[in-house]
Amino acid sequence: MEMKETHPIDDLIRTDRIPHIWCSGCGIGIAVHCFLNAIRKSGIPPKNFAVVSGIGCSGRVAGYVKLDSFHTTHGRPIPFAVGLKLANDRLKVVVFSGDGDLIAIGGNHFIHAARRNVDITVICVNNFNYGMTGGQAAPTTPVRARTSTTPYGNFEFPFNLAYLAAGSGAVYVSRWTTLHAKQLEDSMLEALGKKGFTFVEAISPCPTLYNRMNKLGTALDFMKFCKEHSVIRHGADPKTANIDLRGDIVVGRFVNVERPTFTDFLEEGLAQGLPHRKALLDEERKEFEHE
Amino acid sequence: MKAEKSILSGKHFFQGDTACAEGGIYAGCRFFGGYPITPATEVAERMAERLPAIGGIYIQMEDEIASMCAVLGAAWGGRKSMTSTSGPGFSLMMENFGLGIMTETPCVLVNVQRAGPSTGLPTAVGQGDMMQARWGSHGVYEVIALCPSSPQEAFNLTVRAFNLSEKYRLPVLVMMDEVVGHMTEKVVIPEPGELEVVPRRESRVAPDAYLPFKPDADLVPPMVRAGQGYHIHVTGLTHDERGYPVITKEAQEKLVRRLCDKIRVNRKDILSWEEREAENADVLVVAYGITARIAMLPIQMARKKGLKVGLFRLITAWPFPEERLRKLAGTVGGVVVPEINYGQMVFEVERCVAGKAPVRLVSHMGGSTHRPEDILNAIMDVAKNK
Numbered sequence A: 001m002e003m004k005e006t007h008p009i010d011d012l013i014r015t016d017r018i019p020h021i022w023c024s025g026c027g028i029g030i031a032v033h034c035f036l037n038a039i040r041k042s043g044i045p046p047k048n049f050a051v052v053s054g055i056g057c058s059g060r061v062a063g064y065v066k067l068d069s070f071h072t073t074h075g076r077p078i079p080f081a082v083g084l085k086l087a088n089d090r091l092k093v094v095v096f097s098g099d100g101d102l103i104a105i106g107g108n109h110f111i112h113a114a115r116r117n118v119d120i121t122v123i124c125v126n127n128f129n130y131g132m133t134g135g136q137a138a139p140t141t142p143v144r145a146r147t148s149t150t151p152y153g154n155f156e157f158p159f160n161l162a163y164l165a166a167g168s169g170a171v172y173v174s175r176w177t178t179l180h181a182k183q184l185e186d187s188m189l190e191a192l193g194k195k196g197f198t199f200v201e202a203i204s205p206c207p208t209l210y211n212r213m214n215k216l217g218t219a220l221d222f223m224k225f226c227k228e229h230s231v232i233r234h235g236a237d238p239k240t241a242n243i244d245l246r247g248d249i250v251v252g253r254f255v256n257v258e259r260p261t262f263t264d265f266l267e268e269g270l271a272q273g274l275p276h277r278k279a280l281l282d283e284e285r286k287e288f289e290h291e
Numbered sequence B: 001m002k003a004e005k006s007i008l009s010g011k012h013f014f015q016g017d018t019a020c021a022e023g024g025i026y027a028g029c030r031f032f033g034g035y036p037i038t039p040a041t042e043v044a045e046r047m048a049e050r051l052p053a054i055g056g057i058y059i060q061m062e063d064e065i066a067s068m069c070a071v072l073g074a075a076w077g078g079r080k081s082m083t084s085t086s087g088p089g090f091s092l093m094m095e096n097f098g099l100g101i102m103t104e105t106p107c108v109l110v111n112v113q114r115a116g117p118s119t120g121l122p123t124a125v126g127q128g129d130m131m132q133a134r135w136g137s138h139g140v141y142e143v144i145a146l147c148p149s150s151p152q153e154a155f156n157l158t159v160r161a162f163n164l165s166e167k168y169r170l171p172v173l174v175m176m177d178e179v180v181g182h183m184t185e186k187v188v189i190p191e192p193g194e195l196e197v198v199p200r201r202e203s204r205v206a207p208d209a210y211l212p213f214k215p216d217a218d219l220v221p222p223m224v225r226a227g228q229g230y231h232i233h234v235t236g237l238t239h240d241e242r243g244y245p246v247i248t249k250e251a252q253e254k255l256v257r258r259l260c261d262k263i264r265v266n267r268k269d270i271l272s273w274e275e276r277e278a279e280n281a282d283v284l285v286v287a288y289g290i291t292a293r294i295a296m297l298p299i300q301m302a303r304k305k306g307l308k309v310g311l312f313r314l315i316t317a318w319p320f321p322e323e324r325l326r327k328l329a330g331t332v333g334g335v336v337v338p339e340i341n342y343g344q345m346v347f348e349v350e351r352c353v354a355g356k357a358p359v360r361l362v363s364h365m366g367g368s369t370h371r372p373e374d375i376l377n378a379i380m381d382v383a384k385n386k
């Protein structure tokens, strides 16, 4: 009898696009697995999800998930997602991308979407360098680290993404490493269930480039490092939640606060001056649902 | 909302920018993402006032890059969407204008041209973005760009821009200029239903059988939006009919040729221009936007001097009405092309005239419209030396 091998999350994966492009040992796959499990557990119908990615290794996530998925330009998944979400409020819009995409070229979009508290979830795989283009320095690259464009070491100070997100207005901010698959998944589930700009950072090895160039060993070595040097501090001030790849990585859920979303605040405000608007929106929603 | 109630049918006294916004609303636009920039700000201001009142969304984004992206996202969310900009903002939008071309996303981008390069003359007219409209994003593609000459036409052509964007699935450009944008004139908004409004080209195929980039006979694929259960993938990478990335020269050939051909093959449906006594003219003036109106005075002055002078006004700059101009070229004594730049559309004119008649550019670096006598002198000169 022929056995057909299936995986429990196959129905959320474009299996016709497998094998994927990611290197063995890369953490992106773990983050995607956590994400798809979280979607399952969320109880939100898959047809309501839209995933938007930018460019880079993590930017390829949109191409592998069997959901409405948009692979946009470098740095631009967030403003695209903002348009998508505002045009159709019933969608659960998730931006899944990397640190270079979201924080370097896309940094301006990141802080403004957080400031507005647009109701989207942003998942950022942070592997401290640009993987797709061959391991160049990123705004997350630790000081003194080697990359292909910092052959003498990196002498710029990196962003602390959790602190940046919190300072910009995100209502939910967490950080885990890809070792913490269970916590990462739970955190994604929490973020998906919360209204407003929610941010999950997944610290990930890039064994092919960053970890190799910085003599951090194999992917397995990095997992061991994460096990031994991760310090869980829920509720920690993100300002003090450091990532030291030669010391400790502070992980946990740092921020979980309430603030009206862009849409809720806007509609509340518009309702004062435009009392007929609500009826218009209801009418439109009905039209969308009819199909 | 019922479209009827949102349309301000009747006579108005509007500037071109306002007329553009009202044209968008007539065509069903319900999302505007923009960023303030002179002289296009009034389009955004009008939308900020009008869209919330008719159930639409206005958002001021953090820059023009984000504005263009948000407009694309909103289109995939199911709304007709538009943005407006000028000068440096147009440059910033070029990146994701290209994404819109590649992903076949219907939307409208209004450029109220000012004088450049760089910050240039923010409050004064230019027509220096005509080639940028054609080639400003990287790669191989075709565009549709419309040039209104009056506030009334700004209204009508914005409606048409939406219709073309839905019909051919691409971002369509309205290439206005500062004078038309800021000039206030009578604008008549027709009753709902009087002007054609093209709806989204929706797919009726079931999700299992649907291929998001499989074109119909006219080379344009029908569309679905996010949230309908089709699990579409949309990418700026070269892709196949499933929408999946395929990084081969064969996939590139097939996709990019179709993206260009859907405009080239359907050009007769898209092309639009106006002629006034153009055939057998001693001198034919080819112009667009405000310059076409300015040219009417020197044309009349030359006619008084006994010359037969015609006007060929571009309404679609892109695609360029080359067949017609080629035909006319054989019947006229000479051609004069005034434009507020140092020669852009004149290259297209020269290509079509192909040496059959002398072609004279009347250039102007911007900041104002042409002096009528400069155009008149060129007309007389060409007539004399033909």
Ligand code: SF4
Binding pocket: A021, A022, A023, A025, A026, A027, A028, A057, A127, A131, A132, A205, A206, A207, A208, A209, A210
């Ligand atoms: S280059 Fe690095 S980030 Fe990219 S797939 Fe390979 S391991 Fe992962």
